[in-house]
Amino acid sequence: MALNRIELDLYVYQGLENSFGSAPNYQINKSRIDTHTNITLEIGELVRDYLDITFNDDYLSHTRWVKAIVTYFKDGDVQFSYGSPQTFTYIATDGFGYFEDGTNAELDRNALMSSNFKYIPENTAGKIPIFAEGVGKVIIDGVTTQITDNGNTDQKIQYITVPQNSSTIQVYDTDDSTLLKTINVSNICEPKFTPYKITFVNKYGAFEDLYFFKKSTETLNTSDESFKRNTITNASSTYSTSEGQSQRFNVNGKTSLVLNTGFINEAMNETIEELFLSENVWIRYQSKTLPVLPTSKSLAFKTSLNDNLINYTINFDFAFDKINNVR
Numbered sequence: 145m146a147l148n149r150i151e152l153d154l155y156v157y158q159g160l161e162n163s164f165g166s167a168p169n170y171q172i173n174k175s176r177i178d179t180h181t182n183i184t185l186e187i188g189e190l191v192r193d194y195l196d197i198t199f200n201d202d203y204l205s206h207t208r209w210v211k212a213i214v215t216y217f218k219d220g221d222v223q224f225s226y227g228s229p230q231t232f233t234y235i236a237t238d239g240f241g242y243f244e245d246g247t248n249a250e251l252d253r254n255a256l257m258s259s260n261f262k263y264i265p266e267n268t269a270g271k272i273p274i275f276a277e278g279v280g281k282v283i284i285d286g287v288t289t290q291i292t293d294n295g296n297t298d299q300k301i302q303y304i305t306v307p308q309n310s311s312t313i314q315v316y317d318t319d320d321s322t323l324l325k326t327i328n329v330s331n332i333c334e335p336k337f338t339p340y341k342i343t344f345v346n347k348y349g350a351f352e353d354l355y356f357f358k359k360s361t362e363t364l365n366t367s368d369e370s371f372k373r374n375t376i377t378n379a380s381s382t383y384s385t386s387e388g389q390s391q392r393f394n395v396n397g398k399t400s401l402v403l404n405t406g407f408i409n410e411a412m413n414e415t416i417e418e419l420f421l422s423e424n425v426w427i428r429y430q431s432k433t434l435p436v437l438p439t440s441k442s443l444a445f446k447t448s449l450n451d452n453l454i455n456y457t458i459n460f461d462f463a464f465d466k467i468n469n470v471r
Contacts, residue, residue, distance in 0.1 A: 146176075146181075146218060146219060147176055147181075147182065147183065147216060147217075147218060148175065148176060148217050148218050148219050148220075148221065149173065149174060149175040149176060149183070149217045149221070150173070150174055150183050150185075150214055150215065150216055150217065151171070151172070151173050151214070151215040151217070152170070152171070152172040152173075152174070152185060152187075152212060152213070152214050152215075153168040153170075153171055153212070153213040153215075154168055154169055154170040154171070154172065154187060154190060154191075154210070154211075154212050154213075155168050155169055155209070155210070155211040155212075155213075156169045156190075156191050156193075156194040156208050156209070156210055156236070157169075157208065157209050157211075158208060158209070158297045158298070159209070159296060159297060159298075160209075160295050160296055161209055161233065161295055163209075164209065164211055168213075169190075169194065170187075170190055172185060187210070187212065191208065191210050191236045192236075192238060194208055195208060195236065195237070195238040195349075197238055197345060197424050199343060199351060199424070199426050199433065200433050201343075201428065201433045203271055203273075203303040203351055204298070205297060205298050205299055205300050205301040205302065206237070206238065206301070206349070207235055207236060207237050207297045207300040207301055207349070208235075208236045208297055209233065209234075209235065209236075209297060210233070210234040210235070210236045211231065211232070211233050211234075212231070212232040212233075212234075213229050213230070213231050213232075214228075214229060214230050214231075214232070215228055215229040216228040216229075216230070235277070235297070235300055237301070237348060237349025237350070238345060238349040238424075239251060239345075239346070239347050239348045239349030239350075240347050240421070241347070242347075251347065251348055252275075252278075252325075252348065253275045253277060253278030254274060254275060254278045254279050254315050254317070254324040254325055255272060255273070255274050255279075255313075255315045255324070255325045255327065256273040256274060256275055256301065256346070256348035256349075256350035256352075257272060257273060257327075257346065257348070257350070257352050257415070258346070258347065258414035258415060258418065259327075259409075259411050259412050259414055259415045260325065260326060260327050260328060260411060261327070261328050261330065261408070261409045261411050261412055262306070262313075262327055262328070262329050262330070263329075263330045263332055263354075263355055263357070263405075263406075263408060263412075264306065264308075264329060264330070264331055264332070264355065265331070265332055265334060265339045265355060265357070266308075266309065266331045266332060266333045266334075267308050267309060267331075268308055268331075269305055269306060269307055269308045270305075270306040270310075270329070270353060271303045271304065271305060271306065271351075271353060272303070272304050272306060272313060272327065273301055273302070273303055273304075273348070273350035273351060273352065274291065274301070274302055274303075274304055274315060275300065275301060275348075276291055276292070276293040276299055276300050276301070276302050277293055277300065277318075278317070278318065278324075279291045279315055279316065279317070279318065279324070280316050280317055280318040280319060280320040281316045281320050282304050282313065282314065282315055282316070283313075283314040283316070284304075284306060284307065284310050284312070284313050284314075285307075285310050285311055285312055287307075289304060301349075301350050303351070306329060308331075309331050310329050310331075311328070311329050311331075312326065312327070312328060312329065313326070313327040313329060314326050314327075315327070332355070332357050332406065334357045334358075334406070337357060337358050337359055337360065338360065339355050339356065339357045340355070340356045340360060340401075340403055340427055340428065340429065341353055341354075341355055341427065341428040342354045342355070342356060342403070342419065342425060342426070342427055342436070342460075343425070343426045343427075343428070343433075344418070344419050344422040344424065344425040344426070345422050345423065345424040345425075346415075346418045346419075346422065347418050347421070352415065352418070354405075354415060354416075354419060355405075356403035356404055356405050356406070356458075357404070357405065357406035358404035358405070358406040358455065359404050360401060360402065360403050360404070361401065361402040362399060362400070362401055363399070363400045363401075363402075364397050364398070364399050364400075364466065365397060365398050365399075365400065366395065366396070366397040367394075367395070367396055367397070367398075368392045368393070368394060368395040368396075369392070369393055369394045370390050370391060370392050370393070371390070371391055371393070372389050372390055372391075373389060373390075373391050375387045375388075375389060395467070396465045396466060396467045396469065397465065397466035397467065398461055398462065398465060398466060399461070399462045399466055400439065400459060400460065400461045400462070401427070401436070401459070401460045401461075401462075402457060402458075402459050402460075403457070403458055403459075403460065404455055404456070404457050405455055405456045405457075405458075406455060407453045407454060407455055408454055408455070408456070409454070410446065410447050410448050410454055412454075413445050413446070413447075416443065416456055416458075417443065417445075419438060419458070420438060420440070420443050422438075425437065425438060425460075427460065434462060434463075434464075435462070435463035435464070436460040436461060436462055436463055437460065437461045437462075437463050438458060438459070438460055439459045439460060439461050440457075440458045440459045
């Protein structure tokens with residue numbers, strides 16, 4: 145008998161794998177199109193509604209369990225007696241794949257960063273994101289950190305501290321013997337400019353830090369409205385020259401920054417690309433974590449062959465008005 149329709153109960157939740165509630169977040173009923181042999185459902189956007197990304201320099205694991213229970217019905221609206229219902233279980237992050245990756249692309253399940261290079265200010269500790277299910281241990285300059293996975297969503301993505309002035313990070317598979325990724329750390333001495341740390345959600349749905357070491361420029365752009373007022377005093381039919389005819393109102397401003405990475409390896413192109421494509425970006429600024437928006441819209445990829453030394457200049461706006469108007 146041919147497949148006629150399906151019923152989907154979709155659960156999106158935190159905690160342990162089997163800690164889902166009795167009521168699904170979504171219930172979907174879909175019938176097969178006559179000319180098709182199967183039924184396709186897109187659940188990505190539904191799941192994403194439950195991924196609330198926040199960051200305050202705290203590097204938390206923003207993941208969710210997703211359980212899809214599918215019941216299959218054949219002609220006559222009779223449930224199949226075998227293989228129904230069927231349960232699918234996933235871990236969801238707020239990442240993304242590229243068009244060329246194809247449908248339901250499986251991204252890396254170890255170190256959740258694309259580049260094998262990391263730049264950190266001298267005498268400063270850093271963070272790297274790893275996926276706990278796919279990593280057994282991390283070795284940083286000979287010091288081993290064993291990775292454990294208790295199944296809770298609050299530790300599926302773990303942020304390993306990179307001690308200051310480290311040089312090499314090695315990420316191993318769960319068998320503790322297969323080397324999956326080696327990350328080379330450069331500790332940058334910058335005596336002239338103030339380095340700024342930009343943190344963004346990368347393609348894997350993890351927080352990734354990118355430092356901008358060189359020249360920075362801060363600009364305040366203001367906006368306002370104005371009207372022309374009457375300043376004549378009725379009693380004397382005179383006006384004061386200390387009072388203007390034009391008056392501003394609805395005044396506010398936005399601060400923007402122009403930041404420079406300093407010279408980096410061309411393998412960082414993927415990281416810069418993910419920053420441009422990220423919806424969630426923050427800067428560590430004057431001891432606060434503040435949201436910013438990348439306003440540079442065009443990225444010309446640089447290579448050592450074409451450009452010799454590679455520096456990226458990127459524009460950012462602070463994602464709030466200068467004068468507090470939060471209501």
